[in-house]
Amino acid sequence: MLTINPLAAFEDNYIWSLCQPDNPFCIVVDPGDAKPVLAFLKQQQKSLYAILITHHHPDHTGGLAELQQAWPDVRIIGPGAEQTKIPLLTEQVQQGDTVQLPPFQTQLQVIDLPGHTLGHIGFYSKPYLFCGDTLFSAGCGRLFEGSAAQLHHSLCKLATLPADTQVYCTHEYTLANLRFALTIEPDNQQLKNYQQHCQSLRQQNKPTLPGNLATEQQVNPFLRCENKALQQRFQQNTSLGLFTLLRTMKDPFKS
Template identity: 45%
Template structure:
């Protein structure tokens, strides 16, 4: 399988998984133009579209894609029924595309109906987990997002994280502000800064990488707990997760 990220808008990625026969799966097409251009250049034939949630920068291109490819199946959560979804999927469902079986699990937080699609090694997680960070809580709660992160964190180390935005540099700048002496954070911040200075992508990443540099996956980390305890005494990891999200919102 071939994994491709197609830039869209200012910082979105539309993910495309294709096989050697040119059949492909498209994830979160927020706009049609860049993906149609890539389809023509690569001679792809779309088999399916995955939608992780209802926000327009993830679904805005579906209508035009379906006009050109009327047989394409669009899988998405219930909240995307009026966004072009032709088959609603939910926690516990599986979907067979390109010879891969994708498991669907609910990851509320960013939106209430947000879902992820997973077929090892690929995780399409939309706006739930970003490299070095997590999605903003537009509809859900920090507790819900923490539970969603627990589901992702249960996956294998070598899971390939395909998130939908190039937010890594800002996330790492925040992480270093919280733990300025952390060697792993500082090294990754330097690496990401160099990549972005050359306008190079920081995605996809492995879950192993995220476990080292994503503070939202490190809520049991002693150094992080010590920093939080200087301000407040939080006993539970989901409370520390909420503390981090609040700090990031105001960063």
């Protein structure tokens, strides 16, 4: 079991921290900024054991140099395909690799998730999924480097994970995503209920994350492209066709 807490960074990033009650070590995911991580470690009196990186964007990697300076032996594990853009990686991984974390008596499976960036990866250890900027609650990442087909395929891979998977994405975009989702499926009652739930969390200043994969499959339009009624509504005959259209519609959407 892991205790997972969000460390807020920038406007709307979450750096996820992974701890265990009697374990002196901590792991963080996608530290775009070192400051909140250093403050958390000091407050918790933990040592930084490893850093997991999902992709090369600066809001996910900007804290690496300062964290490595403070913890010179820290393992920095990230996508081999983006190694030239993340030169501080100490371990390069890809689809099929298993990351062993002996002090936590756990291991992570690496999943290739191209689309938002070409080398984007996710880390999975039942029931936890760290998926960076690929899948968001009620939305998905923008296409900066890959094609719609690549991102669609990546999301289809994630959709095959168990229904109880906890989705630790890295941005608090949920309410804006829900406003778009409701323009796509205005009559989806689960979507309306989920919006109310998330609005109430945000009013209390609480994160809407992690998402839950079973819920995402009911509310996230980008995971619902197999739905024939939805395809018909947008005059598409394939899941990829609908996905591509939705991704194009979402880009200029002003919530």
